[in-house]
Amino acid sequence: DGGITQSPKYLFRKEGQNVTLSCEQNLNHDAMYWYRQDPGQGLRLIYYSQIVNDFQKGDIAEGYSVSREKKESFPLTVTSAQKNPTAFYLCASSILDRGTNTGELFFGEGSRLTVL
Amino acid sequence: AQSVTQLDSQVPVFEEAPVELRCNYSSSVSVYLFWYVQYPNQGLQLLLKYLSGSTLVKGINGFEAEFNKSQTSFHLRKPSVHISDTAEYFCAVTYTGGYQKVTFGTGTKLQVIP
Numbered sequence: 001d002g003g004i005t006q007s008p009k010y011l012f013r014k015e016g017q018n019v020t021l022s023c024e025q026n027l028n029h030d031a032m033y034w035y036r037q038d039p040g041q042g043l044r045l046i047y048y049s050q051i052v053n054d055f056q057k058g059d060i061a062e063g064y065s066v067s068r069e070k071k072e073s074f075p076l077t078v079t080s081a082q083k084n085p086t087a088f089y090l091c092a093s094s095i096l097d098r099g100t101n102t103g104e105l106f107f108g109e110g111s112r113l114t115v116l
Numbered sequence: 117a118q119s120v121t122q123l124d125s126q127v128p129v130f131e132e133a134p135v136e137l138r139c140n141y142s143s144s145v146s147v148y149l150f151w152y153v154q155y156p157n158q159g160l161q162l163l164l165k166y167l168s169g170s171t172l173v174k175g176i177n178g179f180e181a182e183f184n185k186s187q188t189s190f191h192l193r194k195p196s197v198h199i200s201d202t203a204e205y206f207c208a209v210t211y212t213g214g215y216q217k218v219t220f221g222t223g224t225k226l227q228v229i230p
Contacts (some may be wrong), residue, residue, distance in 0.1 A: 004159075042206065042222040043160075090149065090159055102148050102167055103210030103218050107159035 002027045004028035006108035009084050015069045021076045022032050030096035034073035037088040049074055050096055086115045118143040120209050122221035129197055132230050137192040137224045139207030149190040150208040202228045
């Protein structure tokens with residue numbers, strides 16, 4: 001079955017450490033996204049990518065980095081520069097073809113990062 | 117810029133009672149509208165969407181929503197809720213042209229009381 005796989009599901013990190021969250025999709029979608037979710041704040045866009053080797057900052061990109069070396073993969077690194085990294089992180093993808101693109105997102109199961 | 121408002125952060129309702137979760141949006145252009153559901157510690161999944169055509173949209177699990185352009189609303193309804201409907205519900209909007217940046221509401225937690 002097609003879908004989006006995020007790993008790890010739960011992650012603990014000490015302050016000052018970088019951590020990388022994995023996101024893989026086999027839906028053949030062009031666009032991929034990373035969102036951060038905090039209680040009562042909805043979803044906030046961190047980074048998105050519409051094509052391999054290209055990505056754009058979202059609304060809260062500071063302290064995060066991404067890469068898009070393959071169409072299927074869009075890993076997110078939470079760096080030590082991120083002031084408050086404890087959150088639930090969601091990866092998503094979408095079709096980008098102008099004829100069928102509606103903005104509908106397909107989500108992974110999420111990764112919960114806790115900084116100790 | 118587009119925005120989405122979900123005024124109710126939490127909605128408690130008794131099992132088998134009807135429920136309405138409210139969503140209002142602001143946009144100067146045509147939009148697509150979505151409702152997503154999130155169960156605890158899981159990702160979001162699409163409940164229903166309005167793209168065009170009939171303003172009454174039916175989704176999974178017995179939910180439906182009505183697009184009201186004059187009131188810029190897209191309220192979600194279910195005539196009889198079950199315990200399994202306990203989850204957080206997000207309304208979202210995108211423009212109908214170009215790259216669709218998705219704007220989410222802050223979510224409404226539906227708590228179904230036995």
